[in-house]
Amino acid sequence: MKSHISVITLGVADLKKSTDFYENLGFPVERSQDITFIKVSKNMRMALYGLDDMVKESGVSTNTGDFSGITLAHNVISKEQVDSVIEEARLKDVEIIDEPQERHWGGYSGYFKDIDGYLWEVAYNPFSPEIAVDEDEL
Amino acid sequence: MKSHISVITLGVADLKKSTDFYENLGFPVERSQDITFIKVSKNMRMALYGLDDMVKESGVSTNTGDFSGITLAHNVISKEQVDSVIEEARLKDVEIIDEPQERHWGGYSGYFKDIDGYLWEVAYNPFSPEIAVDEDEL
Numbered sequence: 001m002k003s004h005i006s007v008i009t010l011g012v013a014d015l016k017k018s019t020d021f022y023e024n025l026g027f028p029v030e031r032s033q034d035i036t037f038i039k040v041s042k043n044m045r046m047a048l049y050g051l052d053d054m055v056k057e058s059g060v061s062t063n064t065g066d067f068s069g070i071t072l073a074h075n076v077i078s079k080e081q082v083d084s085v086i087e088e089a090r091l092k093d094v095e096i097i098d099e100p101q102e103r104h105w106g107g108y109s110g111y112f113k114d115i116d117g118y119l120w121e122v123a124y125n126p127f128s129p130e131i132a133v134d135e136d137e138l
Numbered sequence: 139m140k141s142h143i144s145v146i147t148l149g150v151a152d153l154k155k156s157t158d159f160y161e162n163l164g165f166p167v168e169r170s171q172d173i174t175f176i177k178v179s180k181n182m183r184m185a186l187y188g189l190d191d192m193v194k195e196s197g198v199s200t201n202t203g204d205f206s207g208i209t210l211a212h213n214v215i216s217k218e219q220v221d222s223v224i225e226e227a228r229l230k231d232v233e234i235i236d237e238p239q240e241r242h243w244g245g246y247s248g249y250f251k252d253i254d255g256y257l258w259e260v261a262y263n264p265f266s267p268e269i270a271v272d273e274d275e276l
Contacts, residue, residue, distance in 0.1 A: 003165040005178045008146060008210075012254045021253045024230050027141040040143045044179055051254075068206040069254070072146075092162050115159045116150045116189075116207070 001085050005044060006075035006123070006131040011051030018048045035105075043131050058111045059098045060119060071111075073121045075132040079108045085122045085135060086110040139223050143182060144213035144261070144269040145175075149189030156186045173243075181269050196249045197236045198257060209249075211259040213270040217246045223260045223273060224248040 012018035019036040023029045030037045036048040051069060054060075060067050076082055082100045089112050090096050100110035100122070109123035125132070150156035157174040161167045168175045174186040189207060192198075198205050214220055220238045227250050228234050238248035238260070247261035263270070 001164045003176060003178050005146070005182070005184065008143070010252075010254060010256050018252070018254055021232075025227065025232070026139045038141060040141050041179055041182055044143070044182065046143065068208055069256070070206055070208050089163065094159075094163070114148075114156070116148060116156055118148050118207070 001074065001088060001122075002133045002135055004074060004133045005072050006128075006133075007045045007047050007073035008040075009047040009049050009054065009071045009073065011054045011069040011071075012048050013051060015048060015050055022048070045128075045131060057103065058119060058121070060111070068118060071119045071121050073109075073123050075123050075125055075128065077124070077129070077132045077134045079124050081135045082108055082110055082122050082124050086112065089122075139212065139226060139260075140271045140273055142212060142271045143210050144266075144271075145183045145185050145211035146178075147185040147187050147192065147209045147211065149192045149207040149209075150186050151189060153186060153188055160186070183266075183269060195241065196257060196259070198249070206256060209257045209259050211247075211261050213261050213263055213266065215262070215267070215270045215272045217262050219273045220246055220248060220260050220262050224250065227260075 015036060019029050019031055022038060027038045038046045040046045054071065076085060086096060086100050095113045097113055098111040100108060102108055107123055107125040109121050111119055111121050113119055153174060157167050157169055160176060165176045176184045178184045192209065214223060224234060224238050233251045235251055236249040238246060240246055245261055245263040247259050249257060249259050251257055
């Protein structure tokens with residue numbers, strides 16, 4: 001797994017209010033119906049997304065209070081690379097909490113947790129090639 | 139405030155175990171006594187740092203359960219720029235939770251919270267100029 005974060009997503013209570021907050025700070029917000037993207041580096045974005053939707057998608061439990069509210073996304077260039085990164089993590093005894101699958105937003109992803117409970121999404125997003133890494137590139 | 143994340147810090151229970159976890163995944167870890175840095179982009183690092191130390195430094199309360207365990211750092215090129223970014227945030231009614239001050243690690247920083255409670259550190263770190271932005275640059 002290459003060392004790159006493509007998106008850091010903050011789970012928010014009210015998307016409009018949180019987007020307004022960052023816009024007011026001077027950040028270039030790109031609003032859409034259910035997610036806001038903010039460019040924070042050439043090949044990295046911050047996203048604001050409803051906390052409820054994040055929980056629903058990843059299947060992570062918030063009952064135990066161990067979900068930070070944040071996910072780190074590692075984007076790759078194909079569905080096959082999502083599968084192989086998740087398999088590589090599984091072979092290393094990493095806890096896979098949601099198997100790779102098609103997502104309602106048009107991409108394909110799986111989730112794992114680090115040992116402190118922080119959530120990583122390994123994703124193929126056909127709409128954002130500029131923030132993906134090619135795992136097969138030498 | 140320019141739109142850039144310099145460091146995303148994950149508060150961890152056991153620095154060695156968490157560092158081993160990411161090294162095992164294939165990430166290039168740079169260990170030092172009380173912090174681990176991982177390069178995740180040309181001008182961005184992920185850091186692993188003791189959760190207790192993070193809480194102590196920022197003064198954030200974990201009693202209410204509202205600290206995610208993660209801080210987002212926005213690094214600038216001088217102490218004066220730390221002060222001016224924090225002042226700019228304060229004028230915009232952002233909650234400053236720790237005023238700019240010298241830090242034991244040799245830098246200077248202040249902290250604010252976004253409206254969902256996520257913590258931002260505005261920092262001058264003389265040891266990491268490569269991940270800082272110049273707020274005065276046009």
